[in-house]
Amino acid sequence: MLKSLDIQDLKSKLYQAIDNRVRIITAGLNLRELRNVLRGDPPEEKPNPRYKVHTTSFLFHIRPRYYEKASTIFTHTFRLGFFSTFFFFVEAITGIILMIYYSPIPSAAYQSILNLESNVPYGKLLRDMHRLGAEAMVIFVFLHMMRTFLTGSYKKERSFTWFTGVLLLGVTLFLSFFGYLLPWDQLAYWAVTIGTGMAEAAPLFGREANLLLRGGPDIGANGLLRAYLLHVVLLPAVAVLLISIHYYKVSREHGISLPAKYEEGDLPAEEKKNAKQRIDFIPDLLTHEVFLTSFGIFVLIVSIIIFGYSAPLENVANPQVTPLDTKAPWYFWWLQGLLKLGDKTLMGVILPTIIGGLLIAIPYIDRNPYRSLYKRPLAVGIGILAILVLVVLSYMGTPLYGIETPAATRIVQDLAPEEGVGPLRKIPFDQLQPGTYEVTGSVPRDLCPNLDFGCPALTSVFAEYSRRITRAINDTTLPKIQRLPNGQAFLIIEDWQTDLRKVTFRILWDDPDTQQRKTFEKHIFIHRLRGDE
Amino acid sequence: MSRVQLEVLFGTLFVLLSGGLLLWYGLNEPKRMAEYELHQRAKAIEVGAELYDINCKGCHGPQGEGVAGLWPPLNDRHFFTNRLTEVGWSGTLEDYIISTVSGGRLVSTRPDRYPGQGRPVMPAWAESYGGPLRDDQIRNIAAFILNWKDTAPDRSTQMAEMAGPPTGTDINKELPQGDPTRGEGLANTKGCVVCHISAPTGPAWLATPDQPGIATRAEAILTDPNYTGNATSPAQYLHESIVLPNAYIVPGFQAGIMPANYGDTLTDQELADIIAYLLTLK
Numbered sequence: 001m002l003k004s005l006d007i008q009d010l011k012s013k014l015y016q017a018i019d020n021r022v023r024i025i026t027a028g029l030n031l032r033e034l035r036n037v038l039r040g041d042p043p044e045e046k047p048n049p050r051y052k053v054h055t056t057s058f059l060f061h062i063r064p065r066y067y068e069k070a071s072t073i074f075t076h077t078f079r080l081g082f083f084s085t086f087f088f089f090v091e092a093i094t095g096i097i098l099m100i101y102y103s104p105i106p107s108a109a110y111q112s113i114l115n116l117e118s119n120v121p122y123g124k125l126l127r128d129m130h131r132l133g134a135e136a137m138v139i140f141v142f143l144h145m146m147r148t149f150l151t152g153s154y155k156k157e158r159s160f161t162w163f164t165g166v167l168l169l170g171v172t173l174f175l176s177f178f179g180y181l182l183p184w185d186q187l188a189y190w191a192v193t194i195g196t197g198m199a200e201a202a203p204l205f206g207r208e209a210n211l212l213l214r215g216g217p218d219i220g221a222n223g224l225l226r227a228y229l230l231h232v233v234l235l236p237a238v239a240v241l242l243i244s245i246h247y248y249k250v251s252r253e254h255g256i257s258l259p260a261k262y263e264e265g266d267l268p269a270e271e272k273k274n275a276k277q278r279i280d281f282i283p284d285l286l287t288h289e290v291f292l293t294s295f296g297i298f299v300l301i302v303s304i305i306i307f308g309y310s311a312p313l314e315n316v317a318n319p320q321v322t323p324l325d326t327k328a329p330w331y332f333w334w335l336q337g338l339l340k341l342g343d344k345t346l347m348g349v350i351l352p353t354i355i356g357g358l359l360i361a362i363p364y365i366d367r368n369p370y371r372s373l374y375k376r377p378l379a380v381g382i383g384i385l386a387i388l389v390l391v392v393l394s395y396m397g398t399p400l401y402g403i404e405t406p407a408a409t410r411i412v413q414d415l416a417p418e419e420g421v422g423p424l425r426k427i428p429f430d431q432l433q434p435g436t437y438e439v440t441g442s443v444p445r446d447l448c449p450n451l452d453f454g455c456p457a458l459t460s461v462f463a464e465y466s467r468r469i470t471r472a473i474n475d476t477t478l479p480k481i482q483r484l485p486n487g488q489a490f491l492i493i494e495d496w497q498t499d500l501r502k503v504t505f506r507i508l509w510d511d512p513d514t515q516q517r518k519t520f521e522k523h524i525f526i527h528r529l530r531g532d533e
Numbered sequence: 534m535s536r537v538q539l540e541v542l543f544g545t546l547f548v549l550l551s552g553g554l555l556l557w558y559g560l561n562e563p564k565r566m567a568e569y570e571l572h573q574r575a576k577a578i579e580v581g582a583e584l585y586d587i588n589c590k591g592c593h594g595p596q597g598e599g600v601a602g603l604w605p606p607l608n609d610r611h612f613f614t615n616r617l618t619e620v621g622w623s624g625t626l627e628d629y630i631i632s633t634v635s636g637g638r639l640v641s642t643r644p645d646r647y648p649g650q651g652r653p654v655m656p657a658w659a660e661s662y663g664g665p666l667r668d669d670q671i672r673n674i675a676a677f678i679l680n681w682k683d684t685a686p687d688r689s690t691q692m693a694e695m696a697g698p699p700t701g702t703d704i705n706k707e708l709p710q711g712d713p714t715r716g717e718g719l720a721n722t723k724g725c726v727v728c729h730i731s732a733p734t735g736p737a738w739l740a741t742p743d744q745p746g747i748a749t750r751a752e753a754i755l756t757d758p759n760y761t762g763n764a765t766s767p768a769q770y771l772h773e774s775i776v777l778p779n780a781y782i783v784p785g786f787q788a789g790i791m792p793a794n795y796g797d798t799l800t801d802q803e804l805a806d807i808i809a810y811l812l813t814l815k
């Protein structure tokens with residue numbers, strides 16, 4: 001059939017066929033171009049085939065063809081916007097996988113997390129990544145906003161982009177807030193109870209807002225389902241829409257801002273022109289983004305696998321027991337701090353709304369046309385002040401500030417917290433030598449001289465217990481609530497069951513108000529295999 | 534090398550490193566998951582111990598020893614070896630515990646030995662049956678009870694092992710000298726505190742701001758013209774109230790609530806100790 005078999009001809013036909021196929025797949029680049037792209041060489045064909053990709057491919061058409069050179073300077077953007085998006089994708093991907101294992105029902109939610117961590121290979125890693133990604137996203141979105149503020153990049157034609165950015169900050173916070181409830185542990189339950197409780201304080205429609213969020217007077221099955229749907233459907237959808245608008249503005253309308261000095265500084269014209277040199281998306285920016293992505297994934301994985309970041313999981317939610325130290329996630333401490341300062345309606349609803357409104361209004365309030373730090377002393381001053389206020393409020397939001405707990409409760413809570421681990425539970429099981437140890441003022445060198453290796457961990461916890469009890473007994477300068485007049489304190493360890501010991505803290509003191517002897521007792525059961533020592 | 538090439542190089546490196554780390558992590562997963570399950574089991578036992586301490590120890594004893602003649606022991610060899618056959622249960626012991634705790638017991642399965650007290654003999658504990666506990670809490674309690682399995686002593690002869698003959702219901706009987714300290718312990722282990730509670734001050738026989746201790750109350754009752762019993766001294770009144778609880782019912786209480794079998798389960802010495810303890814509570 002074949003008249004002659006021309007190898008040379010066949011080869012070139014094959015090459016052409018592959019070449020064509022590659023050009024179709026890459027939407028405009030042939031084999032040779034592709035090779036040049038990967039090597040970082042300039043394009044050979046004219047017109048530049050790399051630009052064609054931006055019109056033929058959907059994913060490339062939403063990316064710009066080039067950035068201006070100065071806008072890619074690392075210390076100008078710190079790639080914060082990129083990483084905000086990166087973490088959004090990390091959250092989306094890990095989140096979708098987590099949805100396979102999660103059921104948003106109070107009786108099953110916590111169990112499904114335990115199951116994920118104990119029965120699904122890579123299950124714990126996924127949850128850790130999702131949690132770490134969420135915290136990182138809050139940090140990066142916030143830093144991204146700070147950077148935009150400090151470089152004055154919200155001005156003029158970028159004011160609407162800033163507006164969508166502030167909304168995205170809000171969406172990020174709400175996403176993490178509702179995601180916080182889903183593990184259905186004590187930490188989650190009470191933090192979200194406080195959070196939704198703030199909605200109740202809203203004027204006019206507070207009761208309705210609270211009912212709508214919780215699906216009832218308290219968070220239960222309805223509240224969990226609502227938080228879940230907000231977290232996996234509504235808020236991500238809003239986020240995708242807002243990110244699209246936000247990014248469309250950047251890529252199609254005004255680009256990434258240049259550092260202020262290239263716009264308004266007195267640099268030679270040559271340098272200003274140089275700053276506007278085009279850096280093509282293919283290959284330079286694309287390679288850079290792929291590099292940043294692999295770097296980001298690497299850092300995430302290293303922080304979990306090597307540095308041991310672990311998403312917290314406390315005891316299952318118990319609506320009947322309010323933990324002593326209820327704490328919001330750290331990025332809401334400022335709000336908890338605000339709440340301690342005054343009325344729930346004013347501090348919890350009206351003030352945060354005003355803060356949000358002010359953030360949105362910044363481009364319209366700030367009429368100063370300059371972008372350089374040195375030409376905007378007032379704006380920069382206010383920005384720094386705002387950060388300081390945020391830090392102080394966050395400190396005030398922690399239980400360290402403004403919460404008066406009676407001495408005995410406080411001391412025992414610090415040594416053996418209701419939730420979390422604490423020093424007592426970190427003592428190796430074998431050092432928990434059964435016995436009754438009384439606080440006498442002087443701390444023994446070693447509590448268990450009968451053990452070959454002693455019990456240094458137990459001794460040091462007991463020393464801390466003694467120190468704090470003794471101080472509460474003797475230090476008359478302490479406020480009344482932190483004192484234990486005529487105090488007596490014991491630490492009792494009993495063998496309770498196979499591999500189970502019972503630790504009792506017992507503290508007795510004279511109540512200064514009623515002059516009666518009061519007793520505080522707390523029992524803690526510790527199992528050999530609990531895994532926290 | 535150009536910047537693009539450097540980035541391709543390091544990007545590849547990061548991807549390879551991440552892949553390697555993931556692989557290594559994956560190889561450890563079976564071990565990690567097994568350990569996690571052990572820790573989870575341990576924590577279930579801890580929580581179960583706490584819940585048992587609050588909810589169950591009143592009847593079944595702080596160490597699951599039960600109260601002879603009233604409530605069965607759980608920390609008992611018999612419970613772990615024969616109980617399922619005895620009741621004809623087809624599931625596991627864990628299922629049996631969870632089922633019993635959840636739904637309680639309407640009537641005793643061993644009325645001759647552990648008649649319980651009142652009806653139902655054991656209340657339902659699961660929320661779904663009107664009790665206070667969630668299902669996961671009941672599972673934790675079961676984990677705690679099952680942890681006695683390896684060490685449970687044989688208590689099948691508990692009834693016979695009373696320290697002496699039962700005291701009976703004769704209130705004119707001469708009792709030996711009682712020890713109040715021992716009596717206080719017995720009041721806790723013989724199940725008295727299960728019913729005689731008035732939280733938060735403690736057992737109901739203590740003095741409260743509203744009324745004096747039981748010894749003073751006993752004196753007052755003897756002088757009450759409505760008193761229908763046969764006692765002539767506070768000690769005898771307490772004796773009568775324990776072994777013949779229906780001889781006189783204090784106004785405001787119902788007859789037939791207190792088990793009438795303490796005469797069969799206490800020895801003379803134990804009864805004397807308890808009375809001695811109660812008499813110290815003025």
